[in-house]
Amino acid sequence: MTKRQRQPEPLDPKLKESLPQVNLDALIGAVRYEVDEDFAHLWIKDHEVCQGCPAKPCLAFCPAGVYHLDRAGQVMVSYQACLECGSCRVGCPFHNIGWALPRGGYGVAYKLG
Amino acid sequence: MTPNHRCDAIVVGAGPAGVAAAITMAKGGLKVCLIERGRLPGAKNLFGGVLYPHALAEVIPDYAERHPPFERPVTEQGYWLLSPDSVVRIMHKSVHYKTAPTGAYTALRARFDAWFAEQAVQAGVLLITKTTVTEVVRDARGRALGVATDRPEGLVQAPILVIAEGVNNLLTQSLGLAKGDLPPRYVALSVKEVLALPAAEIEARFGLAGADEGVAIDIFGDATLGLPGTAFIYTDAKAISIGVGLLLEELIVHNLKPYEILARFKAHPVVRPYLAGATVLEYGAHLIPEQGYDRMPDLVGDGVLIAGDAAAMVDAVHREGSNLAMTAGRMAGETALEAHRRGDFSAAFLRAYRTKLEESFVLKDLKQYRRMTDFLDSTPHVIGTYVDFMNEAALRYFTAQGMPKREMEGEILGLLRGRRSFFGIAHDMMKLLRGLRG
Ligand SMILES: Cc1cc2nc3c(=O)[nH]c(=O)nc-3n(C[C@H](O)[C@H](O)[C@H](O)COP(=O)(O)OP(=O)(O)OC[C@H]3O[C@@H](n4cnc5c(N)ncnc54)[C@H](O)[C@@H]3O)c2cc1C
Ligand code: SF4
Ligand code: SF4
Numbered sequence: 001m002t003k004r005q006r007q008p009e010p011l012d013p014k015l016k017e018s019l020p021q022v023n024l025d026a027l028i029g030a031v032r033y034e035v036d037e038d039f040a041h042l043w044i045k046d047h048e049v050c051q052g053c054p055a056k057p058c059l060a061f062c063p064a065g066v067y068h069l070d071r072a073g074q075v076m077v078s079y080q081a082c083l084e085c086g087s088c089r090v091g092c093p094f095h096n097i098g099w100a101l102p103r104g105g106y107g108v109a110y111k112l113g
Numbered sequence: 114m115t116p117n118h119r120c121d122a123i124v125v126g127a128g129p130a131g132v133a134a135a136i137t138m139a140k141g142g143l144k145v146c147l148i149e150r151g152r153l154p155g156a157k158n159l160f161g162g163v164l165y166p167h168a169l170a171e172v173i174p175d176y177a178e179r180h181p182p183f184e185r186p187v188t189e190q191g192y193w194l195l196s197p198d199s200v201v202r203i204m205h206k207s208v209h210y211k212t213a214p215t216g217a218y219t220a221l222r223a224r225f226d227a228w229f230a231e232q233a234v235q236a237g238v239l240l241i242t243k244t245t246v247t248e249v250v251r252d253a254r255g256r257a258l259g260v261a262t263d264r265p266e267g268l269v270q271a272p273i274l275v276i277a278e279g280v281n282n283l284l285t286q287s288l289g290l291a292k293g294d295l296p297p298r299y300v301a302l303s304v305k306e307v308l309a310l311p312a313a314e315i316e317a318r319f320g321l322a323g324a325d326e327g328v329a330i331d332i333f334g335d336a337t338l339g340l341p342g343t344a345f346i347y348t349d350a351k352a353i354s355i356g357v358g359l360l361l362e363e364l365i366v367h368n369l370k371p372y373e374i375l376a377r378f379k380a381h382p383v384v385r386p387y388l389a390g391a392t393v394l395e396y397g398a399h400l401i402p403e404q405g406y407d408r409m410p411d412l413v414g415d416g417v418l419i420a421g422d423a424a425a426m427v428d429a430v431h432r433e434g435s436n437l438a439m440t441a442g443r444m445a446g447e448t449a450l451e452a453h454r455r456g457d458f459s460a461a462f463l464r465a466y467r468t469k470l471e472e473s474f475v476l477k478d479l480k481q482y483r484r485m486t487d488f489l490d491s492t493p494h495v496i497g498t499y500v501d502f503m504n505e506a507a508l509r510y511f512t513a514q515g516m517p518k519r520e521m522e523g524e525i526l527g528l529l530r531g532r533r534s535f536f537g538i539a540h541d542m543m544k545l546l547r548g549l550r551g
Contacts, residue, residue, distance in 0.1 A: 019373040027396040061364040063398035086281040105243030113222035
């Protein structure tokens with residue numbers, strides 16, 4: 001396996017500023033779900049690991065905004081909005097996210113896809 | 114489902130790979146159980162997307178008479194090189210797309226996969242939905258005996274198993290066939306919106322003559338902030354599919370929200386007019402495995418065959434995946450039929466599946482582009498740099514400014530040299546060529 005050679009060049013701050021605010025709730029509202037109230041298919045394995053995770057990338061890359069901070073700064077998981085893409089499973093730098101498939105029939109249910 | 118259900122073959126996942134495998138085996142006379150976790154086949158699936166019927170025809174020769182839910186035939190396709198304020202378009206439109214048998218259709222997966230699975234049911238496949246396979250059950254020597262599901266007493270047994278579980282290949286990993294999970298630099302995260310727009314409006318905006326024409330555009334450059342990735346705009350019958358995909362590692366490193374990148378792309382001055390007044394019908398996200406030929410999982414185990422995204426069968430250069438998946442599923446099905454005839458389900462016998470794939474476009478193409486991921490990975494600036502250059506060069510080229518043309522040409526070269534050294538350019542081109550030629 002080839003190792004990544006480069007250090008990432010930081011993104012031009014102007015590019016970052018050009019990103020618009022998005023009403024993610026409106027987007028998620030357009031998605032159909034069969035919510036499983038009895039089984040959370042995502043969980044934080046150890047909240048202390050998150051305390052020591054400086055960048056907390058899950059808060060940004062999750063396309064459904066499933067991960068957010070509560071008032072105490074603890075990572076909360078709104079598994080109900082999960083689109084089951086799998087990004088957090090492979091993307092958490094500390095592999096601190098427990099990730100299972102929802103039970104059969106539950107979870108996201110695309111009408112178009 | 115009866116407890117301890119027994120069949121001749123089990124397929125996990127009713128995507129293109131799994132359904133193609135199931136149909137092939139059922140037509141060959143096997144009793145097939147096709148297990149899908151979604152409430153319906155397709156409920157979990159999303160792509161751009163463009164379907165290539167060549168692979169479908171090999172599974173269902175008379176597919177056209179069965180009215181597949183295609184959106185539009187693709188009669189124009191190509192690339193947009195997008196800079197922050199301009200675009201260079203490289204589009205191909207031809208009457209050939211309309212006279213020859215259609216080579217590509219836009220489609221929506223929840224509809225298409227449901228239709229495809231229905232064809233499997235008609236071929237005699239037992240389709241079991243709303244059922245998640247939790248484990249591959251194996252004997253003491255590691256041979257697959259069947260699968261456990263999350264249904265009560267939901268054990269299903271068969272001497273052969275086709276795993277077509279898609280990019281989140283937990284079962285493939287549990288069998289030790291995939292070496293660990295995908296690193297974020299080899300997987301792209303795409304977000305997509307389907308936007309409602311009346312057919313007449315789509316046709317007017319994209320210059321289409323009617324419902325028998327459609328366009329598929331892949332976009333590079335500013336759409337992904339110049340980072341490795343692509344965006345797409347495809348016309349459906351009464352909707353536009355639009356999305357962006359970036360390597361997950363880029364999102365992580367730069368702390369980016371994918372839906373913000375999509376919103377920014379939608380607001381681009383070149384893109385916005387196409388979307389005016391269109392409302393969001395659906396939003397979604399999906400991963401694309403891009404680890405390439407050299408990092409694919411093993412394709413066979415004792416009593417097991419792996420097909421499609423679960424084995425990273427995606428040609429990211431040509432945004433093909435569903436056709437590779439269908440072809441691999443069919444070949445897995447053919448191999449399972451041969452294994453049944455011989456009564457040999459060992460990995461050694463099932464290797465014939467890999468040989469079939471190597472002789473087909475599936476592994477030939479993947480092999481040819483084996484260096485592409487590393488190319489993008491190690492040369493992340495290429496896209497942004499060259500796309501911006503093309504746009505600036507086009508602006509000079511098309512602007513009459515009372516300057517001798519020779520000087521203008523010199524200026525254009527200067528633009529490029531200002532962005533990248535001569536050796537840098539030569540190096541990029543060499544790597545790109547090597548990546549494309551394999
Ligand atoms: C944004 C995007 C754009 C794309 N564009 C194109 C394109 O234009 N053209 C193209 O050809 N390809 C495209 N692709 C690639 C293409 O979608 C995939 O290659 C293809 O869907 C792979 O098919 P598959 O059958 O292997 O997997 P999938 O389609 O992912 O199917 C896997 C199935 O298995 C089920 N499953 C998984 N685990 C279990 C379990 N444990 N128990 C029961 N069921 C399970 C899932 O619910 C799913 O139905 C695109 C992909 C993306 C994400
Ligand atoms: S990325 Fe992982 S470790 Fe970091 S905050 Fe998120 S879940 Fe915790
Ligand atoms: S699987 Fe995807 S949508 Fe679900 S929580 Fe993880 S990153 Fe978010």
